[in-house]
Every structure is written in structure tokens, then in C-alpha cells.
Amino acid sequence: MSRPEAAGIRDVPGRGVEGTVDGLRLRLGSADFAGIEGERAGAAAYLAHDGRLLARFEMQDRPKTGAREAMAELRSRGLTVTLLSGDEEGAVKRLAQAMGIEEAHARLSPADKAELAAGLAEDGGAAMVGDGVNDIAALQRATVGIAMGAAGSEAAIESADIVLLNDEIGNVPRLVNLSRRFRAVVYQNIIFSLVTKALLVAVGIATPLPFLIAVVGDMGVSLVVTANALRLRS
DSSP states (O other): OOOOOEEEEEEETTTEEEEEETTEEEEEEOHHHHTOSSOOSSSEEEEEETTEEEEEEEOOOOOOTTHHHHHHHHHHTTOOOEEEOSSOHHHHHHHHHHHTOSEEEOSOOHHHHHHHHHHHHHTTOOEEEEOSGGGHHHHHHSSEEEEETTTSOHHHHHHOSEEESSOOTTHHHHHHHHHHHHHHHHHHHHHHHHHHHHHHHHHHHHSOOOHHHHHHHHHHHHHHHHHHHHGGGO
């Protein structure tokens, strides 16, 4: 038995997809998109024709292994975690509680996610973690966009500033730790370079230095800052 083919397919980001199958114009997606009334209980996708429900697909999100621990570690470092989702409010609240996230927003379109990400970025900076096409705009509007490389769509990966090579959420706190260490090392290298060069110039003005000492001093600074930067590999 051959499967019917869909024609005239149209993708509506954040809402669903529609197409014509055997002469019927079908919609698959959220209850609003499918034209179904009174369906808001949980996370589900609806297949409908002219507002008549043909099928309902129940879905349930489960936190990734280590997600709750990762969220707790982020909060321990003074960061606020916010969940942005296009799912129904009940499902989003349950997922947020399971991961220990206090602030969650449900039934968001891609544009809504982008607006919230931009607002958080203006309030002091925000990192957006996402993996789907609905996250692209938010990844671009956030201060830093982080895509999950293993599970992420190609479009999300191309839109992000940072790509994690796997979909382990525990790598996000590690990334935060690495970025803070990187910033500290950059500051250390800048201060050390400026202070050392200033001392060499001051001594050179007071007492003429041999050319060899000036060269060794300059190269020495380069070697020290390079060795300091290499500590980030550990």
C-alpha cells in the first residue's frame, strides 16, 4: 500500500504545517493553528481538516539527564534561568518544576522568543540555548547564542555564536566556567603586559638599556602571556 503524498506544503514557524492530501487541505500543529476549540490541556499536536479534529498526538517533554543539576549549578553562579517554550502552559510549568526553573514562558512564537531574548540582553546580557528552527531568531537576538550541536538543526547551528558538540545540557555550566576563566586570563595578560612595558619604558628613560635587554623583555612578556593562556586547556 503506497502512502499518500502531500502537495502545497506550507510551514508556519511556531504553529504547524499544512498541505493537501488526497484533495483535503490538512493542518498539523497547535490547537489554534488547526482551528480546534477547547484543547489546552498539555503538549499535543492536532491534525484537522476545516477545523474538524482528525487526530491528536500527545507528547511529553522529559528533562535531559543532569538537567536539574545543571540548572542548579547555573543559579549557584548568580545566573537566572528562564524557560522559553511554544508548548501549552501546563506542560511548560511541569517541565520547569522538574528542572527547578522558577521563571517559564509558554505558548511563545519564534518572534515572542526573540523579543524576550532581546529584552533580557538589554537588561544586562543573556545567553540563549536552543536547537530548533523556532529558536533561530532568539539565538540571533540574545547576547550570546548557543546551539546544541548533536540535536540542533543546521539553521540553528549556523545562527549561533557557540556550538556545543553534543546535546548534554551539563556542558552549559562548563561553558560558563570556561568563559569566565577566559575573561580572567585576558585581563591578567593585558595588565601584566601594560605594567611590564611601562616599567621597561620608565627604566629606559631613567637609564639607557642595552638593546638586548629590551628585546628579551619584550619577548619575555609574550612568552609569559602565552603560557598563561595555555592554562585554559586544562
